[in-house]
Amino acid sequence: MSDAFPDIKSKHSLVAKYVTEPLWAKLSLAKTKTSGFSLSQAIACAVEFDDQHCGIYAGDWDSYKVFADVFDPLIQEYHGISADSVHTSDMDVNKIKGNINPKAPVHSTRIRVGRSIDGFGLSPGITKEQRFGVENLMRKAFANLKGDLAGSYFPLTGMNEKIRQQLVDDHFLFVSGDPNLKMAGMERDWPEGRGIFHNKDKTFLTWVNEEDQLRIISMQKGGDVKAVFDRLARGIKAVGDSVKAESGKDFMLDAKYGYVHSCPTNLGTGMRASVHIDLPGYTKVGLKVLHARCEELHLQPRGTRGESGGQTGVTYDISNKHRLGYSEVELVQKMIDGVNILHKEDEALKKAHGI
Numbered sequence: 001m002s003d004a005f006p007d008i009k010s011k012h013s014l015v016a017k018y019v020t021e022p023l024w025a026k027l028s029l030a031k032t033k034t035s036g037f038s039l040s041q042a043i044a045c046a047v048e049f050d051d052q053h054c055g056i057y058a059g060d061w062d063s064y065k066v067f068a069d070v071f072d073p074l075i076q077e078y079h080g081i082s083a084d085s086v087h088t089s090d091m092d093v094n095k096i097k098g099n100i101n102p103k104a105p106v107h108s109t110r111i112r113v114g115r116s117i118d119g120f121g122l123s124p125g126i127t128k129e130q131r132f133g134v135e136n137l138m139r140k141a142f143a144n145l146k147g148d149l150a151g152s153y154f155p156l157t158g159m160n161e162k163i164r165q166q167l168v169d170d171h172f173l174f175v176s177g178d179p180n181l182k183m184a185g186m187e188r189d190w191p192e193g194r195g196i197f198h199n200k201d202k203t204f205l206t207w208v209n210e211e212d213q214l215r216i217i218s219m220q221k222g223g224d225v226k227a228v229f230d231r232l233a234r235g236i237k238a239v240g241d242s243v244k245a246e247s248g249k250d251f252m253l254d255a256k257y258g259y260v261h262s263c264p265t266n267l268g269t270g271m272r273a274s275v276h277i278d279l280p281g282y283t284k285v286g287l288k289v290l291h292a293r294c295e296e297l298h299l300q301p302r303g304t305r306g307e308s309g310g311q312t313g314v315t316y317d318i319s320n321k322h323r324l325g326y327s328e329v330e331l332v333q334k335m336i337d338g339v340n341i342l343h344k345e346d347e348a349l350k351k352a353h354g355i
Helices: 014-018 020-025 046-050 061-066 068-079 128-143 161-169 179-183 225-247 280-285 288-294 329-350
Strands: 106-115 151-155 195-199 204-208 213-220 272-278 301-303 315-320
Touching: 014 046, 014 068, 020 068, 046 179, 061 068, 106 225, 106 329, 128 151, 128 204, 128 225, 151 225, 204 225, 213 225, 225 272, 225 329, 272 329, 280 288, 280 329, 288 301, 288 329, 301 329, 315 329
Parallel strands: none
Antiparallel strands: 106 213, 106 272, 151 195, 195 204, 204 213, 272 315, 301 315
């Protein structure tokens, strides 16, 4: 027996390709142990929306194992890895060569990773009790942070207006209402059990119980990627050590898929290292050219939302494209080298077009 095969609206999604009728018959009644998650819940976005590329989320670490027949080939295709690949993590800042050219018009640098604590569900499947468990553990863990990482935790529940407005002004606050996160079950019991930690300098942040249990973020003005990565590496270690000391629990780390995240596109490093940089030369020749060049450099360009003092129009968010199959050091290096190349080429384009 199985549930009726769903009508998957995202016809061209990876879910449509890999959730076949025979697999559905085999897996549709299965439930995971940690949070009682089903395949039907995992693929809700692909079934309900017609614009998904991937379309699947995991409700806990077990989801990747119980529904491996779907997840494994989907992850291999998305990340371009082989069936027998293993993931290597490397956060050694000393291995990074060079830095972004100080002459490059970089407004800011930001590196984020996701982390999940073993024994609790992931956002789409986490129970209410587990969500509070993560938050309570993190309150204690944050209190143990020292030096430049020390700061305050601000729960979303009962947040006063002054603090809320300050977090909005700093672009730190995450809000509800994303249709994908909602459909995937990540906004149940909103805003309970969620919050934001930041250090005194506002250069080290952690989001608690958003799309991932933890989103750990290091950021600052300018293009000193090395300093941002160094703070991130120290911060992740300090948070991890503190969680271990408080609970005996580790971050979920899979030999094959690296750090476990709710979205399979984030598996591996879960890292997005980005800068906001002005590229007026590339703006002149057009977005298509920039996208094609970034593809060659293993980078991903995005527009910015005018957060850089009126420079919107020529300011782009440039980040590493890959998450899995490369170490953190390799991805940060690709971003540094790629941004330096883009800057050099942009100077030539500016000259050629008289900008």
